[in-house]
Amino acid sequence: MLPRPMPIDERDLALLQRAVDLAERGRRTASPNPMVGAVVARDGRPLGEGWHERPGGPHAERAAIADCGDADPAGATMYVSLEPCCHQGRTPPCTDAILQAGIRRVVVAAGDPSEKVAGRGLGILRDEGVAVDVAAPDSAVGRAARLQNQPFRKHARTGIPWVMLKAAASLDGRLATHTDDSRWISGVASRELAHQWRADVDAVVVGIGTALADDPLLTARVPGVERQPRRVVFDSEARLPLTSRLVTSLDEAPVTVVASRAAPRSATDALESSGVEVVVAAGANEHSRVRSGLESLGQRGVTSVMIEGGSHLAGACFDAGMIDELRLFVAPIIVGGRQAPGVLGGQGVERIADAVRPVELSRTTVGDDLLTVARIKEW
Numbered sequence: 001m002l003p004r005p006m007p008i009d010e011r012d013l014a015l016l017q018r019a020v021d022l023a024e025r026g027r028r029t030a031s032p033n034p035m036v037g038a039v040v041a042r043d044g045r046p047l048g049e050g051w052h053e054r055p056g057g058p059h060a061e062r063a064a065i066a067d068c069g070d071a072d073p074a075g076a077t078m079y080v081s082l083e084p085c086c087h088q089g090r091t092p093p094c095t096d097a098i099l100q101a102g103i104r105r106v107v108v109a110a111g112d113p114s115e116k117v118a119g120r121g122l123g124i125l126r127d128e129g130v131a132v133d134v135a136a137p138d139s140a141v142g143r144a145a146r147l148q149n150q151p152f153r154k155h156a157r158t159g160i161p162w163v164m165l166k167a168a169a170s171l172d173g174r175l176a177t178h179t180d181d182s183r184w185i186s187g188v189a190s191r192e193l194a195h196q197w198r199a200d201v202d203a204v205v206v207g208i209g210t211a212l213a214d215d216p217l218l219t220a221r222v223p224g225v226e227r228q229p230r231r232v233v234f235d236s237e238a239r240l241p242l243t244s245r246l247v248t249s250l251d252e253a254p255v256t257v258v259a260s261r262a263a264p265r266s267a268t269d270a271l272e273s274s275g276v277e278v279v280v281a282a283g284a285n286e287h288s289r290v291r292s293g294l295e296s297l298g299q300r301g302v303t304s305v306m307i308e309g310g311s312h313l314a315g316a317c318f319d320a321g322m323i324d325e326l327r328l329f330v331a332p333i334i335v336g337g338r339q340a341p342g343v344l345g346g347q348g349v350e351r352i353a354d355a356v357r358p359v360e361l362s363r364t365t366v367g368d369d370l371l372t373v374a375r376i377k378e379w
């Protein structure tokens with residue numbers, strides 16, 4: 001249990017927000033670790049600041065202490081976006097660094113949900129006489145800190161990656177025409193934004209229907225991107241062609257095929273010989289195989305995925321209760337047709353009273369498209 005939130009003044013809030021902003025710099029490099037930022041300050045004036053850049057690299061707290069340079073952090077306050085860790089990982093515990101530096105007060109924006117830490121980091125600091133304050137969970141900075149690390153928080157608690165579904169639909173909710181033509185529904189600006197999102201996640205996921213129909217590359221075409229997302233195809237029978245752009249571009253980013261036990265050995269062997277990773281999702285139906293496939297990805301350190309369709313796979317994920325966030329572009333075109341697929345195939349809910357209501361919605365325009373971001377679950 002985290003200690004009860006203590007009063008935190010305006011100056012504290014501004015420095016905590018600075019820590020959250022610093023954490024953001026690790027968005028594309030910190031995974032599977034959380035994004036964390038830290039500021040060491042005396043009387044409200046920063047002495048040093050840091051953030052966690054990548055796994056194996058210094059944690060934000062150590063980086064901020066090192067950044068103090070000649071200014072002695074003893075007696076100062078540390079503002080940190082996430083509860084400091086207290087366990088030996090690839091780097092020593094941050095609580096040790098804080099105690100060694102003589103920090104007298106630690107102010108935290110959000111608790112760490114992982115079992116190894118969850119309140120213990122703060123407990124250790126308190127036991128050693130450090131004053132510890134935690135932002136109220138419903139404060140703006142507390143929420144910002146939690147939202148920033150949704151993938152880490154969900155993965156730490158459940159072992160399953162955070163799942164975001166991205167789709168582009170017509171005004172009448174169609175993903176493609178009845179002939180399966182879907183290029184391009186959304187405008188250029190929306191597609192560019194989707195490339196940025198690919199760079200933000202650990203994996204991009206499609207169903208084999210989309211892989212066969214569109215032969216996509218699924219890389220993040222973003223200048224300067226350091227790490228491409230893993231590309232994942234849900235493909236029960238391992239039908240992904242060896243000549244597909246996914247398989248022939250393995251030098252750009254890895255590919256994983258999530259097959260089922262129904263996949264012929266010859267097909268999985270051929271994919272593996274080409275360098276594709278094949279995982280077998282257990283389960284008697286599509287829902288359980290969606291879950292099992294995502295769990296397998298989680299075990300491989302994938303903390304976030306963006307599902308890019310199609311309708312069939314997205315529907316199975318929705319029916320399995322696996323979607324944490326929907327990002328939907330609606331383009332100003334009308335397609336029509338009973339056979340034209342909607343955003344979510346699958347079964348869906350039976351009654352409107354059972355419809356899923358997002359916990360938070362935001363709407364913006366991107367070029368000529370309307371973008372709705374619907375947060376369905378919060379971790």
Ligand SMILES: NC(=O)c1ccc[n+]([C@@H]2O[C@H](COP(=O)([O-])OP(=O)(O)OC[C@H]3O[C@@H](n4cnc5c(N)ncnc54)[C@H](OP(=O)(O)O)[C@@H]3O)[C@@H](O)[C@H]2O)c1
Binds near residue numbers: 169174208310
């Ligand atoms: N507008 C957009 O945003 C957008 C985005 C993506 C795609 N699209 C369009 O959508 C069309 C393809 O969509 P689609 O619905 O036919 O196919 P899909 O959802 O891409 O793929 C469906 C297939 O995935 C396989 N699969 C493997 N494991 C699964 C599981 N656990 N649950 C569900 N499916 C699983 C199944 O085939 P197996 O059983 O054989 O494995 C299933 O038939 C294309 O025309 C594409 O261009 C549009």
